[in-house]
Amino acid sequence: MLAIQGMDRLMLKRDQLPAFKKLPYTFDAERINEIVRQMPVQEDDLKVKEGYGDLVGGKSSKLQKAFGLKFTSIEDAYEFLVNNDVAESELYKNDSKITKALGNKRMAWDYRNYVKPYENYIVKDKQGKYEVNGSPYKQIALTEYNAEMEDRVYDKKIPKGRLDERHYNKVKDWVKGTYIEEVLKSFKAEHTRARIAVMDPGAYIGDHIDYNTDYSVRYHIPLTTNDDCGFHVIDRKGVKHEQKMLPGECWFLNQGLKHSAWNKGVTTRAHIIISFLTQEDLDA
Numbered sequence: 003m004l005a006i007q008g009m010d011r012l013m014l015k016r017d018q019l020p021a022f023k024k025l026p027y028t029f030d031a032e033r034i035n036e037i038v039r040q041m042p043v044q045e046d047d048l049k050v051k052e053g054y055g056d057l058v059g060g061k062s063s064k065l066q067k068a069f070g071l072k073f074t075s076i077e078d079a080y081e082f083l084v085n086n087d088v089a090e091s092e093l094y095k096n097d098s099k100i101t102k103a104l105g106n107k108r109m110a111w112d113y114r115n116y117v118k119p120y121e122n123y124i125v126k127d128k129q130g131k132y133e134v135n136g137s138p139y140k141q142i143a144l145t146e147y148n149a150e151m152e153d154r155v156y157d158k159k160i161p162k163g164r165l166d167e168r169h170y171n172k173v174k175d176w177v178k179g180t181y182i183e184e185v186l187k188s189f190k191a192e193h194t195r196a197r198i199a200v201m202d203p204g205a206y207i208g209d210h211i212d213y214n215t216d217y218s219v220r221y222h223i224p225l226t227t228n229d230d231c232g233f234h235v236i237d238r239k240g241v242k243h244e245q246k247m248l249p250g251e252c253w254f255l256n257q258g259l260k261h262s263a264w265n266k267g268v269t270t271r272a273h274i275i276i277s278f279l280t281q282e283d284l285d286a
Contacts, residue, residue: 013157013216013281016258021235021243023254025283027188029226031225031249033181034274038198038225040141041176077132078123079113084132115209142276144196148172151194158217165278168218170195185223185274190282195216198225200272201265209236212257219281222253223246223274228267236260255285 124132151169160166171194177183184194201207212220224247234244235256247253255261263273 015216025252080132097233105280120173140200142198167195190277191280194277196276200203206264209262214258219278224249225272227271228269230267231265231271251265
């Protein structure tokens with residue numbers, strides 16, 4: 003059976019939506035944390051071979067497949083620029099040099115959004131090779147790939163050769179029948195990919211843009227946090243909006259605008275992040 007995203011309602015784009023919006027949902031964060039503590043051992047979804055995360059970020063040779071990039075990994079992109087006369091001190095400051103070295107504006111945009119956020123984690127090893135030392139965050143998948151979603155027809159297409167996170171809506175076995183599954187089904191819109199994103203103390207994800215909101219929207223449910231965690235979103239006028247979120251709350255974050263996240267505290271920050279096909283819950 004085919005379903006068409008947004009057929010019965012307008013999907014608003016990034017500039018038509020706020021930087022943040024608190025939704026009228028409250029969840030039992032400690033109940034979720036207890037389920038997570040008792041779950042089977044889960045690998046970081048940024049590294050699992052079959053996981054969506056393995057194909058979209060971190061130290062991954064599959065970065066190229068996920069985003070259709072010219073380079074195959076974060077390290078590869080970083081080294082390419084240095085070898086093409088872009089000094090390390092300029093990598094995150096001089097957009098014109100980056101664009102020239104990469105050969106086109108699209109590659110430069112990809113670089114800034116899929117490599118630049120990891121700048122604090124790129125180091126040289128003893129052989130002079132670049133590598134990602136650690137990760138800004140880890141992810142635990144709550145959903146996985148569902149082949150049936152490939153048969154759907156969507157209003158919004160993604161570039162050819164990139165993976166579509168709308169295909170990752172199948173609830174993982176350990177989540178089925180739990181309160182976490184109830185949470186995923188609490189919304190008016192149909193969820194797709196869901197995961198728990200964990201930021202260790204001191205972790206920082208630099209400014210980046212994900213996808214426009216007429217493709218999908220993301221909601222955050224904090225599970226554990228501290229006073230030194232936060233986000234900012236920079237709108238198209240250059241205005242920076244900062245937001246803190248408390249456990250159990252539910253927030254829309256406009257991932258179509260430039261945004262950043264940090265944990266400057268001494269305890270771990272963990273959020274459930276859920277992607278949705280449509281925007282009904284934003285109407286509340």
